[in-house]
Amino acid sequence: MFTILLLGSDHIREKDGLWAVLIWLSIMAARKQGVEEIVREHWAKFGRHYYCRFDYEALDPRTAYFIMRDLEALITDKSFTNQQFAVGSHVYTVQKANSFEYVDPVDGTVTKRQGLRIIFSDASRLIFRLSASSHVRATLRIYAESYEKDPSKHDREPQAVLSPLIAIALKISQIHERTGRKGPTVIT
Structure with missing residues (x-):
């Protein structure tokens, strides 16, 4: 049942x-075994992926659309590749940036314009996705992901590890300035 x-x-x-x-x-x-023991063994063997998502909910759809449109124009410009962002002691170099699509592994159908993706030379990445469930409100999501092989760095907090990437995302999207928000609605 x-x-x-x-x-x-x-x-x-x-x-x-x-x-x-x-x-x-x-x-x-x-x-x-418990979850923590299993996860720590996995990290020791394969490394740790740090991940977070910032949701900006209930945005004006027009504003959200223009943020994504302008961001797409910025990141798909050829000069954006190899651009460097210095945050703290780390320098992130853009390796690839695009509007990505999803290819269904079963039937091969392609769904275009699934979001905007920036991949850095250290394999860290940012993804921006717009979800407009109605003409009244929209949600803009920012995903940040980074990989760490060094076991001595596996106990760090995801927000601390990913804060430089989030700073880059906020800078290039200008989401706070353009929406009047001081932060995301939800952080996952």
Whole structure:
């Protein structure tokens, strides 16, 4: 009965979270370890990915559209590649920037304009996505991701690790200046 409820979209909307819980429970039972021990072993073997998402909810759709339009024009200009951003002691060099698309691995259909992506030479990246569920309000999301192989740096807080990338995202998008916001609605 539980499986049927998980698969039925009329009953539970956000099924991915439930599947993740079931997978973690299965892994913990098979390995007879807690989540922290499993995660730390994984980081030691493969490195750690730091990730965060800033959501700017309930934006004026027109303002959000123009932020994304201007950002796309900026990052797709050929001069943007190899541009450097010095934040603190780290220098981030743009390796690639584009409007990305999704190719369905099952049927090969292509969905264009899924967001704007900036990949830096150290493999860190920023992604900007616009979600406009109505003509009344829009959500602009900023994703930041960085990878760390060095085990001595695996205990750092994601916000601290990713703050230089977020500073770059805020600078080039000018989202605070253009929306009058002082920060995101939600940080994940």
